[in-house]
Structure formats: C-alpha cells, structure tokens
Amino acid sequence: MKALIVDGEEIYRISMKEVITAAANFDEVIEAGSEHDFLSMTASHDLFDLVVLQPATLHDDGGNCLKLVNRLYPNAKVISIGKDTHYTSNQSNFRYTTMPRTASVQEMVKAIRSSLKLPLDSYNSPCASSNMGRPKVSNLLNTEFNRFKSHVTNEHSENVKTVDLKRLSYRQRQILAMAADGLPNKEIAARLNIAEGTVKAHMHSIFKVLGVSNRTQAVIRYGASGGNNSLPQDKSPAWQQMTVA
Incomplete structure (x- = not known):
C-alpha cells in the first residue's frame, strides 16, 4: 500500500507519518x-x-x-484534518473521513x-487501548540522537590528537588552563599581572606547539591531552593550582 500526506507543517507531517506507519503496513x-x-x-x-x-x-x-x-x-481513501471538525465517516464506502486536528493517536489509527x-x-482490547497504534516516537528520537552523538564523538576523537603538555612552558600551560576555564585574554592578563599583548603572544605560541589554528581548538586539544584531569578534589580551576617555580 502507498500513502500520501499533504500538509504545510513539517512537524505535523513527521508525526502523521509515524501514525500512518503504525496504523497499517504501508x-x-x-x-x-x-x-x-x-x-x-x-x-x-x-x-x-x-x-x-x-x-488549512x-x-x-x-x-x-x-x-x-x-x-x-x-479510489484513494481520504482523511481530511480540520481545526474544528469532528470524526465522521461515510459508512457505505469509507471514501471520505474528516478528523479534528486534536484527534489522539488512537482515534487517528482507528x-x-x-x-x-x-x-x-x-x-x-482493554490491555492495548492505552497504547493503541502509538508509535514509539520517543524511542525513535532517542535512537537518532544517540546515533548522531556517536557519529560526532567518533569523528571528533579521530580528529583530535593528544599532545604532551610538557612541551609547553609553565607560563603557556598556565595561560592555556585559564583559557580553558573561559577567561578572556584581558582577564588572564590582569590576573597574571602581564600585558594583554603578552597573553596574545603566548597564545600564538601555544597554537604552534599544539598544531591548531584557534583558541577553541587549543582548549579542545588541552582537554584531550588530560589538562582537565589536573583539577584537584576541591574543583578549583587548574590555573589556580600552578605556582611560579
């Protein structure tokens, strides 16, 4: 069998497709x-x-x-969805049926x-009435989301290479840790009592060592290399645990 949905609302079409699929073997x-x-x-x-x-x-x-x-x-059986209509059917040939937009899944399947x-x-049957014809939409959405998340995670892990953070100087590691905590260059400079231009220069050096081209990639590489694991039990930022040698 073959079915057609004509509807200007994409979300409603998607939902109706699930209902139709649950109702019969199309x-x-x-x-x-x-x-x-x-x-x-x-x-x-x-x-x-x-x-x-x-x-409408x-x-x-x-x-x-x-x-x-x-x-x-x-020869097609037609179901017309309306805002204020009620369920009606021509009992002689079931050619045309009108259904309210607010109809339940159970009513639509029927x-x-x-x-x-x-x-x-x-x-x-009483045992099936509560879930009659109800498609497992939530399960489908969760499946699709997990598939998407898995794909992104795998793709991300393939593209992100770990590096030895010891290749960075102490000051570079300190600045990178602060950047990973979300601090902008200006605030990093103020907290370290250095010029903002110096912070920018350090960041560019960090990019070269890590093999990245921007701040976001540097922070990701930092996390992938275990930088985030340096946080102590008190959850204070990693850069606060570094003291000048």
Whole structure:
C-alpha cells in the first residue's frame, strides 16, 4: 500500500507519518508540503491507497489540493484534518473521513484502519487501548540522537590528537588552563599581572606547539591531552593550582 500526506507543517507531517506507519503496513509514505510539491509528486505517482490532507495549512491552496486529490485519485481513501471538525465517516464506502486536528493517536489509527477496511480487533482490547497504534516516537528520537552523538564523538576523537603538555612552558600551560576555564585574554592578563599583548603572544605560541589554528581548538586539544584531569578534589580551576617555580 502507498500513502500520501499533504500538509504545510513539517512537524505535523513527521508525526502523521509515524501514525500512518503504525496504523497499517504501508510500503511507502510520501509527503508534500505545498501545492507545488503535490503537483510535482503527482507526475510520478498515479495511485495512492490513502491520502491524509490538512487543507488549512496550505492556506488558499488547500481547497484546490483537496479537489485535485478527488480528481486524480478517485479510489484513494481520504482523511481530511480540520481545526474544528469532528470524526465522521461515510459508512457505505469509507471514501471520505474528516478528523479534528486534536484527534489522539488512537482515534487517528482507528480512522485510518476503518477507511482501509482493516480489522480493528487488535486495537479494541482493554490491555492495548492505552497504547493503541502509538508509535514509539520517543524511542525513535532517542535512537537518532544517540546515533548522531556517536557519529560526532567518533569523528571528533579521530580528529583530535593528544599532545604532551610538557612541551609547553609553565607560563603557556598556565595561560592555556585559564583559557580553558573561559577567561578572556584581558582577564588572564590582569590576573597574571602581564600585558594583554603578552597573553596574545603566548597564545600564538601555544597554537604552534599544539598544531591548531584557534583558541577553541587549543582548549579542545588541552582537554584531550588530560589538562582537565589536573583539577584537584576541591574543583578549583587548574590555573589556580600552578605556582611560579
């Protein structure tokens, strides 16, 4: 089976796609976010079993899209989403159904399955009623986030090389530790009682030793090389633990 979602709101389309997928075994669920997208899509798709449309999100084009759906896909089951509508269905052929925008996942799944003349038995049991047809959206989001985080972490670890911080002078390590604590050059200079220009000069020398081109990269390299682990149990900044030899 193939389904089409025509809706101007991307977030609603994504949610509806999950609901449709949970409601029945669709081979393909296609999205159109505007009348232009819809017209372009019709050139390559001549058959849909289900069309879910929210005309209001398409503004003046909503009515036209609904008419085109009825004309181009006369055999498709149509579910129209409206702001103030209530659930209705033509019991003779289930061709056209209207649903309120505030419908629950359970109600939407029922409407989809009813439209397609699919059995509702598995969705009517008391033990399943609370989660009927509810897609595991939170699980999907967590999975995608963890996949993204893992990718970034792996990519980051491949690009960040550790260095021996002993290659830096004492003063350079002190300045870098303060930079890692978020202090700007001006404040570093004031706390060390040196000129701001001297701090900048040290920072440029640090960049060369660490093989980086900016302050952010230097701080990252500092952390990757164990600089952040130099913090003592009292959690005071690392630069405060350094005393002039």
